[in-house]
Amino acid sequence: MKLFLLGILLSISALSFAQSNFQKGYVVNNEKDTLRGYIDYKEWDLNPGKIAFKTDLDAGIQDFTVKNSLAWAVTGLEIYQKYEVEVSMSQVDVSRLSVGRDNSKAKSVVFLKVLQTGKNATLFSYTDGIKQRFYLLEKDESIPYELGSQLYMKSKEDNLMVTDNQYIRQLGLVMTKLNVGTEAERHSLEISNYGIKPIMNAVAVINEQQLIKTNKNSAVRFFAGAGLNMSRAHYKGDTPFALPGAESKVSLMPLITAGFDLFANPAIGKLIYRAELSLLMGKHEATIREPSPSKTYMTHTFNQFTINITPQIIYNFYNTNRLKAFVGGGPGLNFSGYSNNKTTLYSNSGNETELTSRKIDLEKFNFSFPFTAGLVFNKKVEISAGYAFASPITNYSSFSINMQRYRVGVNYLFGKL
Incomplete structure (x- = not known):
C-alpha cells in the first residue's frame, strides 16, 4: 500500500510539471491591437504581473507584462x-x-x-x-x-x-x-x-444597477462513496502484546464516505476545501505465545466502529476536464465505539482459560492525521488511496495501543464543475 501511494504521488508530480490551463481570452498590446487566443488561467492569490499567451493551442507561448500590454482577459x-x-x-x-x-x-x-x-x-x-x-x-x-x-x-x-x-x-x-x-x-x-x-x-x-452573477460554476460539490478500510493495532510499552514475538492481525472491513467540497475558484477547480464524513469498522486481534514447555498464550480482541470527520485541503496538481490528479490531507476527528473488548489467557499445561472483559480501556475519541492521493475521471468518478499516521486509542502512561489505517475507495461526485 505504501508503494501504491508513493507511485500515485510520483505520477502526480510528473504530471504537474507539464500541466497548463489555457483558456480562451485576449490581450491588448501597447499598439492597442487586440490579440485573440488563449491565456494560461491560474488561481492567482495576488494580481499577476505576467501572463502566458498563445494565439492557438499549438502555438508557442508569449509572455505579456505591464511593459508590453495594456489589458487582457480570460473570456467570461x-x-x-x-x-x-x-x-x-x-x-x-x-x-x-x-x-x-x-x-x-x-x-x-x-x-x-x-x-x-x-x-x-x-x-x-x-x-x-x-x-x-x-x-x-x-x-x-x-x-x-x-x-x-x-x-x-x-x-x-x-x-x-x-x-x-x-x-x-x-x-x-x-x-x-x-x-x-x-x-x-x-x-x-x-x-x-x-x-x-x-x-x-x-x-x-x-451605477444604478443590480449585481448579476456571471459565474455558471457551482462553488459546492457533494460526494458519496465506499471502499476498504485496512487497519492494524500497534502495541507499545509495558504490555505482553508489544514483545517481539507478538502478532497483530490486519483488519479488512468496508467503509462508507460522504461529504462536500468547496472550491476556492470554481472556474479553475484546483484548490478545494473538503469536509468528509466516514464510517469505519475494524476487527482486531493481538496474540503473544510463550515458548515450550508451558505453551501459554494470550490474546486481546476488540471490534471498533468509528465515525470520522475530516476537514481537508485538496489540490489538483493535474487538472483537465477528463482527468484530475490530486493530493490532500487534514486533521481527522474520530468518535469510536467498541465491542468484544476481551483479554484471554490460555495455559495448555493446566488446560485452563482465564477471560477478562474490558481489561484495557479504549478511548472513545482521538485525533488522526490522514493524507490521500487519487484521480478523478470526467469530473464524476474519484478513486483514491489514503494513509493515516498511527494515533493512540489508549491513555495509559506505561503502554499504548496505536491505530494505523490505510484505505482505498471510490466516490461519485455530484456537481456542475
Missing part, C-alpha cells in the same frame, strides 16, 4: 487593465501596525482586476503581499483612485487599534454628487466592512 471569467496608480503601504498585519496613521504610498504600474463596470464608475481590485485594495474610476476620469482603509495603533502606551474607513466617505461623496442611493443603501454603506461584497454593492448603487 476575469478582466485586467493596466494603470499607474498610487498604492497605499500601510499594514493590516496586527503585529506590524504603525503607531499613528501611515499615509505612505508608492506609485506603481500594475494590472488592476475589473470587478464591476457601469455608467458612472468602474470598480477594480489590487492585491499584493501586503493587502487587498479597491480602486474606483469615475466617469470621464482617466486614473482610478484607491478606496482607502487603514488600521493603526493609537499610541505606544495604549493597546488600542483604530480603523479609518476612508472608503465610506469617498463612496458617500460620489453618491451625493450623482444624487443616487436611498437612505437605507447609504446606511448599509456606513456600517459596512472593507470587503468585496459591500463595496460592490455600494458601486452598484452608484
Whole structure:
C-alpha cells in the first residue's frame, strides 16, 4: 500500500510539471491591437504581473507584462487593465501596525482586476503581499483612485487599534454628487466592512444597477462513496502484546464516505476545501505465545466502529476536464465505539482459560492525521488511496495501543464543475 501511494504521488508530480490551463481570452498590446487566443488561467492569490499567451493551442507561448500590454482577459471569467496608480503601504498585519496613521504610498504600474463596470464608475481590485485594495474610476476620469482603509495603533502606551474607513466617505461623496442611493443603501454603506461584497454593492448603487452573477460554476460539490478500510493495532510499552514475538492481525472491513467540497475558484477547480464524513469498522486481534514447555498464550480482541470527520485541503496538481490528479490531507476527528473488548489467557499445561472483559480501556475519541492521493475521471468518478499516521486509542502512561489505517475507495461526485 505504501508503494501504491508513493507511485500515485510520483505520477502526480510528473504530471504537474507539464500541466497548463489555457483558456480562451485576449490581450491588448501597447499598439492597442487586440490579440485573440488563449491565456494560461491560474488561481492567482495576488494580481499577476505576467501572463502566458498563445494565439492557438499549438502555438508557442508569449509572455505579456505591464511593459508590453495594456489589458487582457480570460473570456467570461476575469478582466485586467493596466494603470499607474498610487498604492497605499500601510499594514493590516496586527503585529506590524504603525503607531499613528501611515499615509505612505508608492506609485506603481500594475494590472488592476475589473470587478464591476457601469455608467458612472468602474470598480477594480489590487492585491499584493501586503493587502487587498479597491480602486474606483469615475466617469470621464482617466486614473482610478484607491478606496482607502487603514488600521493603526493609537499610541505606544495604549493597546488600542483604530480603523479609518476612508472608503465610506469617498463612496458617500460620489453618491451625493450623482444624487443616487436611498437612505437605507447609504446606511448599509456606513456600517459596512472593507470587503468585496459591500463595496460592490455600494458601486452598484452608484451605477444604478443590480449585481448579476456571471459565474455558471457551482462553488459546492457533494460526494458519496465506499471502499476498504485496512487497519492494524500497534502495541507499545509495558504490555505482553508489544514483545517481539507478538502478532497483530490486519483488519479488512468496508467503509462508507460522504461529504462536500468547496472550491476556492470554481472556474479553475484546483484548490478545494473538503469536509468528509466516514464510517469505519475494524476487527482486531493481538496474540503473544510463550515458548515450550508451558505453551501459554494470550490474546486481546476488540471490534471498533468509528465515525470520522475530516476537514481537508485538496489540490489538483493535474487538472483537465477528463482527468484530475490530486493530493490532500487534514486533521481527522474520530468518535469510536467498541465491542468484544476481551483479554484471554490460555495455559495448555493446566488446560485452563482465564477471560477478562474490558481489561484495557479504549478511548472513545482521538485525533488522526490522514493524507490521500487519487484521480478523478470526467469530473464524476474519484478513486483514491489514503494513509493515516498511527494515533493512540489508549491513555495509559506505561503502554499504548496505536491505530494505523490505510484505505482505498471510490466516490461519485455530484456537481456542475
